[in-house]
Amino acid sequence: MARYNVCYHDKPMGFFYNNSNITSDEWDQTQLILVQVAGSICCCFILVANAMIITAVVTNRRFHYPFYYLLANLAASDFLAGIAYVYLMFNTGKISRDLTVQGYFFRQGLLDTSLSASLTNLLVIALERYISIMNWKVHSNLTKRRVTLLIALVWGISIFMGAVPSLGWNCICSLDLCSKLAPIFSRSYLIFWSVSNLVLFLIMVGVYLRIYIYVMRKTVVLKEHTSGSINRKRTPVKLIKTVMTVLGAFVICWTPGLVVLLLDGLNCEKCDVLKFKRWLLLLAVLNSVMNPIIYSYRDEEMWTTIKNLLRCVCSGTRRQRSSKANIQRSSGRETNSSLKENTAEDSKVSTQEMLKS
Numbered sequence: 286m287a288r289y290n291v292c293y294h295d296k297p298m299g300f301f302y303n304n305s306n307i308t309s310d311e312w313d314q315t316q317l318i319l320v321q322v323a324g325s326i327c328c329c330f331i332l333v334a335n336a337m338i339i340t341a342v343v344t345n346r347r348f349h350y351p352f353y354y355l356l357a358n359l360a361a362s363d364f365l366a367g368i369a370y371v372y373l374m375f376n377t378g379k380i381s382r383d384l385t386v387q388g389y390f391f392r393q394g395l396l397d398t399s400l401s402a403s404l405t406n407l408l409v410i411a412l413e414r415y416i417s418i419m420n421w422k423v424h425s426n427l428t429k430r431r432v433t434l435l436i437a438l439v440w441g442i443s444i445f446m447g448a449v450p451s452l453g454w455n456c457i458c459s460l461d462l463c464s465k466l467a468p469i470f471s472r473s474y475l476i477f478w479s480v481s482n483l484v485l486f487l488i489m490v491g492v493y494l495r496i497y498i499y500v501m502r503k504t505v506v507l508k509e510h511t512s513g514s515i516n517r518k519r520t521p522v523k524l525i526k527t528v529m530t531v532l533g534a535f536v537i538c539w540t541p542g543l544v545v546l547l548l549d550g551l552n553c554e555k556c557d558v559l560k561f562k563r564w565l566l567l568l569a570v571l572n573s574v575m576n577p578i579i580y581s582y583r584d585e586e587m588w589t590t591i592k593n594l595l596r597c598v599c600s601g602t603r604r605q606r607s608s609k610a611n612i613q614r615s616s617g618r619e620t621n622s623s624l625k626e627n628t629a630e631d632s633k634v635s636t637q638e639m640l641k642s
Contacts, residue, residue, distance in 0.1 A: 398447030
């Protein structure tokens, strides 16, 4: 009973790993280097691609609508996920055992915040699409002020969810309640986290199925009464397909991890949850890689804007190179001319001295 009354805030993470009997989490040095190199390449792509998506929405006036603002916010959550993966890669293996409790909370908090932001963004986008499609409009009538408040609410909820374990829902003072996947997280928190996310998955899938059925019925009715104007109504369907593809990729990549977290929270002794830990993290990284590809592939205007941005960047670098080359050439010409002038003056001086002599 005394064990429950003692808190271990000053202990390193190795103490909690040993408490959870985790001995197979250490990385081989070669394996760790390969993972860091491959992960760094993926994370660089995540950061650059999502930054391009956000820039495209900001610069192109055709994207100044609530749906695209929320899509840019979803890209921002993936951008944060890329930062969280980079931080995780260089603080894993043997290094993770040397982390402090606060350092571990920060590492996991980044991941949890990015996941919560992605999930909450998808839920808000689902509601926005439901409102607009039920009124058979391409975009909803949400004002910029309301969209800004929604985005602020998304990040407020996400930061709070990421900080919940550090605020007290942990097992630092109750070691018998610690989980295996997250040695200082309570199993009850893992149950809450996984169940709440899975329930949100089901809600969003139900909303999009409702929207899709409505759109298909509406399209059939329009086909019966109109012939040429039906093509003009294809844009809402395209946006729905884009979001449904993003949601499908999100569910496929994150559901296995949430199920394993749930099994760990239920203290499944027969389930070797640590065996799937790295593969589930790879799936999570893959989801953040896929999202910007889906945006650009499903939306021709988005892909055109991104190509124009890339051309501007390339032309800018070329101009910088050409300007540097011109500066070097002009400086070379100036030095040559100055040398010629100096030699001419020297020759004049030498001839004058010869004439005097």
